[in-house]
Amino acid sequence: MPSQESARIVPRELQSGTWPPSDRAQSLLALAAVHHPQPLIILAPVRDPSSSIRDFLITSVNQAALARLRTAENDLVGHRLLERFPALKSWPLIPGLSSVADTGLPLERRRDPTESVAFGSGRFMDIDAVNVGGSVALFWRDVTEEITVQASLISAQRRLRSTLETMLVSYVMLTALRDSQGTIVDFTLTDANPAALESLQLHRSAAIGRPILTLLPELSGTRLFATYTDIVDSGTTTLINDLHFPPKRDGRDRIAVAQIAKTEDGISQTWRDITEEHERAERLAHNEKFLQMMVDTVSDVYFSTAQGRVTWVSPTSGHVLGVPPEQLVGHELMPYWHPDDRRSEERRVGKECRSR
Secondary structure, three states, X not given: OOOHHHHHHXXXXXXXXXXXXXXXXXXXXXXXXXXXXXXXXXXXXXXXXXXOEEEEEEEEEOHHHXXXXXXXXXXXXXXXXXXXXXXXXXXXXXXXXXXXXHHOOOEEEEEEEXXXXXXXXXXXXXXXXXXXXXXXXXXXXXXXXXXXXXXXXHHHHHHHHHHHHHOOXXXXXXXXXXXXXXXXXXXXXXXXXXXXXXXXXXOHHHHOOOEHHHHOHHHOOOHHHHHHHHHHHHOOOEEEEEEEOOOOEOOEOOEEEEEEEEOOOEEEEEEEEOHHHHHHHHHHHHHHHHHHHHHHHOOOOOEEEEOOEEEEEOOOHHHHHOOOHHHHOOOEOHHHOOHHHHHHHHHHHHHHHHHO
């Protein structure tokens, strides 16, 4: 059967091989040849005494073909195809055209690479050819740019996948599951990188394609699940700095920084587990509080200096030295030493300053 594209160009009467064509069919073909946006050439087979096709005579050509081939009509019409474009002799299109002329069966070649001078070196074509009463209607469409864009997209997708697979930040994509009223009742886990699977304690083969509430039932009714549905409905992007999420590991609550965005009818989420950082910060705050309590309650005077000047002094200095702590900061402490100890202390401080 002729392709859908050829059916729009070549009248049905000619597709069936009726010959000679009616005046109406010839008029329709001529009109299509002139005005169709795709290049179109009508070729009459040139046969040897044994009826084998040796070449094709160019009998008609439309403006799109002239523009594509960058030539004038009188340089094509009346000329033999292989004489005009000898590089086509080695191209597999020619046997295909001969088959169309001999059998009447249409030819379709999709994404056909060509080095032909006629069709463009290093180009890709979608080619159709149909029998028109013994002749061949050949038309083509240059799809090189489409293939180039497609190849670029595939390359970009591979780079993105490589990035997702190797980055330490966790990433998942979820697709909404809705009930008969359109309400979101669950999400399908459609993608996850290794960091996310490790963080959620899941295996890819058992997780991808399954409902998230089946994989992580503890998410049901949580603020996080409600956030998912809100984002799908609103389309907003949400940043959560203190996300508490299941499952627990080693009995500890887990905390993450997460960003969630809408993707079609679902969401994508990235997060970084900051549980250990949060615990370290809590321990540090506890230690600082403990040390401050010790400093505030001991009777001895503690201070720190830089280049001989006080940068910090314990609260007890007011009772011992008779000077409020805030008046000591920024000043030299040496005047407050006993005269008998001042010289040795000056030597000690000078030695420490020189060693730094």
